[in-house]
Amino acid sequence: MARDSEERTESQAEQAQEATPGGARRDAGGGRRRRQEATVPSLLERGRQVLRRIGERFGRAPRWIRFLVAAAAIALAAALPGILPYLTSNSQYYTELLTKTGIAALLALGLNVVVGFAGLLDLGYVAFFAVGAYAFAILTGAAHYSIVTFSQLTGGATIPTWHAYTWLFFFAALAVAVCAGVVLGAPTLRLRGDYLAIVTLGFGEIVRITANNLDSVTDGAQGVTQIPHPQIDVGGIHYAFGIENAPYYWLLLAVIVAWIFLLRRINDSRVGRAWAAIREDEVAAAAMGVPTVRMKLLAFAMGAAVASFGGVIFASQIAFIAPEQFTLFNVDYGSVIILAMVVLGGMGGLAGPILGAALIIFLPEQFRSLGDARLLVFGAVLVAVMIFRPQGLIPSRRRAAELTGHEIRDTSVFEVQEHAR
Secondary structure, eight states: OHHHHHHHHHHHHHHHHHHSHHHHHHHHHHHHHHHHHHHSOOHHHHHHHHHHHHHHHHHHSOHHHHHHHHHHHHHHHHHHHHHHHHHOSOHHHHHHHHHHHHHHHHHHHHHHIIIIISOOOOSOTHHHHHHHHHHHHHHTTHHHHHHHHHHTOTTOOOOOOOOGGGGHHHHHHHHHHHHHHHHHHHHHTTOOTHHHHHHHHHHHHHHHHHHHHOHHHHOGGGOEEOOOOOEEEETTEEEEOTTOSHHHHHHHHHHHHHHHHHHHHHHTSHHHHHHHHHHHOHHHHHHTTOOHHHHHHHHHHHHHHHHHHHHHHHHHHHSEEOGGGGOTTOTTTOHHHHHHHHHHHOTTOSHHHHHHHHHHHHHHHHTGGGGGGHHHHHHHHHHHHHHHOTTOSSOOHHHHHIIIIISOOOOOHHHHHHHHO
16 A cells, blocks of 8 residues: 555656646757757768668669669779770879779778688788789799899899780789788687787788898889880780870779679679678687688688789889888878778678778878878868768668667666666
8 A cells, every 4th residue: 555655746747847837948958959950861871771772773673684784883893994085184184093093992902801700800901912912023033133223133133924824923923922821810710809900900010021131032112113015916916005094994904893793603602601600709709610610711812812912003103112002001002001991981781881882092192281180181081071970981781780779889877777667
């Protein structure tokens, strides 16, 4: 009886409080504000909703429509070097930016396998980029020529030239980088989180310092010069890439399209599901029988292969490489910059890293008139994007769900007790 009387007293007190003018005004004001917030969505939210609807409709479209859209996008991208002269008088400059964007996009897609798919933080990714470039320089004989020239050794050396079999060095450099990825990953992939990031950071610095001090193989700090440009000699076709940017852009575009096709197939396979399980909870994945070390090693090897391919194309285009081009904070292709491309564009997706690479290559160029302050403005733009779009500009569906309220979060003991009551 006493308990019933207490409950009645509390309910009467609550009704009296609601009946007071101040309480009514507070409730009315709060309700009005909530209605305003609900009926006046922000412009940013409207844009997100529009993009979300477009993506959902495209995902539900028939396969042949998606194929036509993808083919049209590839054709437009391939035609850009030919369209630019009609749009600007400085077409050579923008074609060079397109080529740089192609290399950056290839690196971002490779790192996305490690960071976005498998959930491994790699801060030494530029090391595989350097391994590919130096492996190609050594195999073509450019490194030997540079050592003989700079050291003024007797006998001299001939300038390296491109041969038909030199195309095989692309895949040889890829194999060297894959071996480097396995050598790095085998003893270290049992580490997780910050410890793995520190180890990969050290590996990147080891590769750069080794290239800087191994004078007898890489010519040290002087760098390697006279790396031959690619040529196509098939039947009656004889085409030299030379110093033009367009041929390298088309080569990069072909590699990127092939890599995206392969990634889509892998992401929908058992390997992709294993990577997703490892990224979400490695302990639970191991308990369910997922070979975590082997899957992470595969992710490292695939990422290293893509980076090495980008390094070979980079070295063959500029015909010169040096250790300072492969640092952690290099403005164009440093490890941190490549990671920023993936995070800015959206981890775990395919279009996101490409967009992130394009923005990080093009934005500093647009602010070049500001001098050294352009990097400050560039950094402010990146911070603003991360504040308003923390999941990235074009994230994968799973990543977007994790960062928009559907993620699993830790619950305190107090919250558990409150819910239990």
